[in-house]
Amino acid sequence: MVEKKSKWLIYGLAIVFGMALIALVVVEIAEQSFDAVSDFGPMPKFELTDGNGRPVNNRVLLGKITILDFFYTGMLATSKEMATCMTELQRACETSPDVCFLSISVLPDQEIVFPKANEESVDRERKKRLILTYGSKETVNKLLQEIFISKNKDISNLLLIDRKGHLRGYFDWKSDAKLKRLFRNIKKLLQDNS
Amino acid sequence: MKLFQRFAFISTLATYLLIFIGGLVRVSGAGLGCPDWPKCFGSWIPPLSASDLPAGFDASEFNFTLAWIEYINRLAGMLTGILIAITAVLAIIHMRRHPKILWASIAAGILVAFQGWYGSIVVATKLKPETVSIHMLLAILIVSLLIYATQRSFYLQAEQKKPPFTYPPLARKLILLLWPLSFTQLLLGTQIRGSIEILLDRYPLLSGDRIFERLGWTVPLHTMLGVATAGLTVITIYLLLKIGRHASELVRRSSWLLVAIALLQILAGILIVALDIPPVGQVFHLWGASLFMGILLILYLEISRGEAGHG
Secondary structure, eight states: OHHHHHHHHHHHHHHHHHHHHHHHHHHHHHHHHSOOOOOOOBOOOOEEEETTSOEEEGGGGTTSEEEEEEEOTTSHHHHHHHHHHHHHHHHHTTTOTTEEEEEEESSGGGOSOOOOTTOTTSOHHHHHHEEEEEOOHHHHHHHHHHHTGGGTOOTTSEEEEOTTSBEEEEEOTTOHHHHHHHHHHHHHHHHHHO | OHHHHHHHHHHHHHHHHHHHHHHHHHHTTOTTSSSSSSSBTTBSSOOSSGGGOOTTSOGGGOOHHHHHHHHHHHHHHHHHHHHHHHHHHHHHHHOTTOHHHHHHHHHHHHHHHHHHHHHHHHHHTTSOHHHHHHHHHHHHHHHHHHHHHHHHHHHHHSOSSOOSOOOOHHHHHHHHHHHHHHHHHHHHHHHHHHHHHHHHHHOTTOOHHHHHHHTTTHHHHHHHHHHHHHHHHHHHHHIIIIISOSOOHHHHHHHHHHHHHHHHHHHHHHHHHHTTOOHHHHHHHHHHHHHHHHHHHHHHHHHHHHHHOOO
């Protein structure tokens, strides 16, 4: 009788253990199936200026995970849509102080609105992690050429940059799937560097 | 008769396995592995690579592993559905003189067909937490009907006289109390899971401890009710096994299993909070809850049989 009972107990435990093992393998395989974070090399050298006239260069990227975008407020419809998306992204990253935003104006002299970092509408926490910059036409064009055009990438994409200043991915901000991938990659970068 | 019993029993096991697989699909992020329904990327068998996708599908949405995980879930669902349908047909053939078994089997058959269709709604709403919760609650209802039909059919073979077992009436009342309590726990659990999904949708980088901070009253309530459920379970089992004495083999085995699951559920809950919501922990926590409710039903039916004295 006791033997029979312990046999059932062993069977039961074996089944549960087997199921746990299968579950672990399935979850791991699913996790591995998501794209690995690519490395597109170091971010090209840049010298820009922020909304308060202070210089901004590659050093600003070190030690942080940065989401970089090029913006232009001249085309109101698109820029509004992009601004909404960027605000959503900033809100989504509020809980991770290591994630920062760097926005570069494409045509600073033609911007309808050049949002300054010290604008009242930008709350304090976000202000610390959001740098709005501009540069000379040549500087910005050179950056666009090196980052996007030479790599056949759309210049409206968002860029993910790791703590060492390396380009780690291009993401279409109009695609929910791409934004989900962006967050998965940010999570991986956060884990890698923790 | 025996054929019905076998199919009813296998259908019950298959449904429990399907609940486990469903939980696994959810935590592995494969719920939308196939963005359409009933086909997967427009085909009855998922494509092997993004280049095989038919026109109209975004290649960036395709993930081979997730598509096949979801596809296996659908295949398992279909097989379980067929088993339950056969059980319902066998009930119509063999159980016409036993309306409780007949109608429980037919209801399970109808509900499993509805559940199959509802799967399309779950996909169409892009795994909206409420629809996923209803999908899971329907599965619990189906498995409960199957347990009822299976157990009753086994009683038909037993002697018609009153079984020689006696149980304290309070134990039966406590089981009646435990069922809505565990159902409430299940609802609360799905509510917590839904809230986590909404939070992660809004703040994808939120860590586990900060998620629980933001969930408010639901987690402490779920914990308190969990401890109360486990305590009540131990008291019930004590009454059944110590006071009731001549408990049947089924009552004894179910009782110990119930206590083990209740304690493991508390342990799983602690691990989920402590280890940043591990996916496998979530699957077993949910599966444990569904098993707990099923075993409660088995105990209730067995004790009621002892009290009422008929099969």
